[in-house]
Ligand SMILES: Nc1nc2c(ncn2[C@@H]2O[C@H](COP(=O)(O)OP(=O)(O)OP(=O)(O)O)[C@@H](O)[C@H]2O)c(=O)[nH]1
């Protein structure tokens with residue numbers, strides 16, 4: 001696949017000796033070389049590496065992470081941005097029937113992709129229909145018909161006539177036969193650089209058929225030239241999305257993906273082979289994980305998440321001890337308990353709290369999953385006022401909260417008692433801590 005050598009640069013960077021500064025320099029040089037080789041636009045490459053270097057200079061790694069690990073996280077962030085950011089494409093249709101119009105220059109992979117999409121959607125339980133409007137290329141009709149048979153899709157096509165009228169007839173007929181997703185394959189008699197002819201044809205069919213989604217199919221081999229095509233397409237159709245094909249067959253795929261992302265258009269799928277199963281949903285973050293070496297980057301991201309969680313809980317526990325206890329505190333605590341087990345696990349994070357914990361009855365701190373769920377629902381029904389100042393919750397409010405959360409007034413009262421006990425516990429903790437400090441047992 002494309003950009004294969006980035007992974008080697010990563011392992012060299014993580015395991016290599018030498019100073020941190022040298023290692024960074026070397027890694028960035030490797031990264032630039034790889035991106036340029038993949039036909040990513042030169043300006044984009046330099047902007048990318050400049051922001052990586054800037055962040056590496058200015059940001060400090062959070063406690064628990066080495067400088068090299070943190071650097072890799074920065075590379076991961078910036079590369080993900082380069083390939084489209086953290087957008088999850090919507091792949092399943094929001095309604096049916098759903099009509100997809102496939103356009104693209106000659107040989108870009110439209111017909112193959114129509115078959116791949118038919119398989120993708122029928123595997124997810126949709127009844128798919130394929131419509132052939134390509135009257136120019138001999139064999140185009142049969143090519144799509146065969147794909148329809150292979151994937152169990154319905155088929156409609158005509159061997160001569162006006163494409164937009166064939167498309168309209170096909171959509172109507174297949175809808176009548178119960179097709180939920182209809183994919184229209186078009187002719188690609190436009191050569192490279194013939195974007196205007198391509199866009200004209202797209203407009204003519206779109207005006208008549210009014211598809212729900214227009215998908216531009218781009219061959220990855222065009223590399224950064226994908227920018228102009230994707231940009232004009234994106235401007236011409238507000239409902240457009242993009243599929244980049246032949247990612248397996250070229251070194252330039254990285255350039256094509258980055259170029260498309262730079263236009264703001266969204267890539268939904270990538271084609272990774274001639275076979276009908278070789279279609280992958282495109283997710284920039286996952287794509288970059290693979291480039292950097294799945295194992296390395298995933299365990300690193302997990303580690304960062306765990307550190308952030310621990311830090312937040314610790315901060316809140318500290319706040320609680322200082323006396324800031326509201327229903328919001330309880331809410332986060334309950335959520336934390338779901339993840340970490342018991343309250344004592346959370347308290348263990350606070351320096352010095354372990355001493356006091358040893359004096360508590362652990363069984364009183366254990367809550368059943370069912371209770372946690374009920375209490376979370378009750379807290380979610382509270383007004384801001386009630387969250388910040390639970391003392392105002394009277395009988396009338398208790399009834400309302402029980403009703404709003406599908407629980408009973410006893411449940412609400414039990415939660416309020418828990419809140420009061422927790423608040424008192426924190427008060428005691430505070431007293432004990434200052435007592436310990438005064439006795440010179442500083443915690
Ligand atoms: N390696 C590889 N080959 C692909 C991929 N997608 C399509 N192809 C090949 O590209 C060639 C052209 O594919 P088609 O689907 O016929 O392209 P088209 O856009 O319909 O072509 P026209 O109808 O002539 O415009 C075929 O040989 C396909 O097998 C892919 O993801 N990877």
Ligand SMILES: [Mg+2]
Nearest residue numbers: 110111134140
């Ligand atoms: Mg075709």
